[in-house]
Amino acid sequence: REEGLFYGLDLGGTNFRVLRVQLGGIEKHVVNRESREVSIPPQLMSGSSSELFGFIASELAKFVADEEKCANVLSNGKKRELGFTFSFPVKQRSVASGTLVKWTKAFSIDDAVGEDVVAELQTAMEKQGLDMHVAALINDAVGTLAGARYYDRDVVAGVIFGTGTNAAYVEKANSIPKWEGELPNSGDMVINMEWGNFCSSHLPVTEYDRELDKESLNPGEQIYEKLMSGMYLGEIVRRVLLKMSLQSSIFGNIDHTKLKTHFLLRTPHISAMHHDETPDLKIVAEKLEENLEITGTSLETRKLVVEICDIVARRAARLAAAGLAGILKKLGRDGNAQEQRSVIAIDGGLFEHYTKFRECLEITLGELLAEYASKSVAVKHADDGSGIGAALIAASQSQYRNVE
Structure with a gap:
């Protein structure tokens, strides 16, 4: 107001x-x-x-x-x-x-x-x-949730797929075991999941992920995030390319200095290569030369690079969709005897700019949900959602102080 x-x-x-x-x-x-x-x-x-x-x-x-x-x-x-x-x-x-x-x-x-x-x-x-x-x-997940819900009351969760990843959703306060004190008047509470720190033996962790984690600033933490957020996808691809190059001659006799440099290959670079539709994969050749000083690659090698980008991005998207499905299941909105519309608002550069990641996420979510829910659940991009949400929450706090 x-x-x-x-x-x-x-x-x-x-x-x-x-x-x-x-x-x-x-x-x-x-x-x-x-x-x-x-x-x-x-x-x-x-x-x-x-x-x-x-x-x-x-x-x-x-x-x-x-x-x-x-x-x-x-x-x-x-x-x-x-x-x-x-x-x-x-x-x-x-x-x-x-x-x-x-x-x-x-x-x-x-x-x-x-x-x-x-x-x-x-x-x-x-x-x-x-x-x-x-x-x-x-945080950005709560901000995205607030900004999107301001326009659409059917928004049940705000999610970030960008440099990092997190999610927040609206829960019934009486369903929160940790809750102490009086319940809020609305009966609802926002849960900030911090799901980037989720870890499970069921996650598809590879040798590349284990080495990346071991050499990170926070080893043993943020495992879910390290498998699927924008900060790490390019680095995972770099590590795969490095091992292949050291064990074979796919790039010829090259200087591996650049290829051994951590985080030199960024997610926007692998996105550009993944989306390359030129007949000779010219963009792949350009990115390899610009970022890793790898030249003279064959078309078959460039196709292999695209396939690696696809595997890494597809794994990330499917893990991301599993997280979204988990929220919907917790809320009873996964298609089991319910008919309400559910909207998940997503912000972040990975979701916004990496088209194949976004498309795979949406397809996978449909696969994970029951038939009806796949039609009643909508995923939408919340442009600058967390920033608007922050301003809106500041406004609401200002209003409360004025009332008091």
Whole structure:
């Protein structure tokens, strides 16, 4: 119901996004939105907490400064409200505070672990002279769920398939064994699954996955994520190509320096090769040369590279679909004696840009569900869902404070 300008900050991978949303109330919903994406310098991902949050705050201040050009749309001089999407495991004790449990993906900033990330950001913004209040701390899965459910009440889950992966869904509060205290008035509760850390003996882990995990910043953790998220798919393909090249002559007599470099082959590179439809697989040849300095490959070798990309991406998509089916099964929406529409909102670059991954995920989900559910379940892309969700939750917290 709230009207005015609200902000979202989405930090979860190698980039972060700042977002400004103008809400028009219950009738007009989102009137306008603007966003900016910023790459995080690699050295800040393993530096100090003050350096990382200082950089984020400075970029946020630049973004806010641009609003002076349209200052007439500010809400009566109110303090700026920010929803902070922080997509790493936190121990959250209130809507606007949470201590970092551990880093995932490519981050390793020791002095931030155990600290309140909201306080760190608030301090950094104050140093920048930025008059902004962090109204809510969420993660990208919860933000995607909130943003999508704002438009469609049939949305039951928000899921991220990007640099990392996570999911959140709406559960009946009386179905939560860990719940303590009074039940919420709505009877519902959002469950942040942190499913990237799921591990099971049933997962199809290979020698390449085991070596990748052993050499990662967080060995033994985030196994599900390491099998299917955007940060790791290119690296898995690189490791397969390296072993094949060392044990055979598929690439000829090459210098293996590049091929031995960790994370040199990224998921956008394997996506481009996987989607190559040129008769001679010209794009595959270009990517091998540009990224790995492999030249003079035969057409048969290039076809083999595409097949490896397909195997790795298909495994990821089918594992992703299994996770979605698990949520629907838990909610009783997997086709067993129910007729309600169920929507899963998905955000993240892997789902958005890797077409074959997305198509395989959707086909597999249909295979896993009972006949009726495959028709009543919809998967939709939630464009910038987590950023909008963060701004919406900030707006809702602002409204509650005004009521109080």
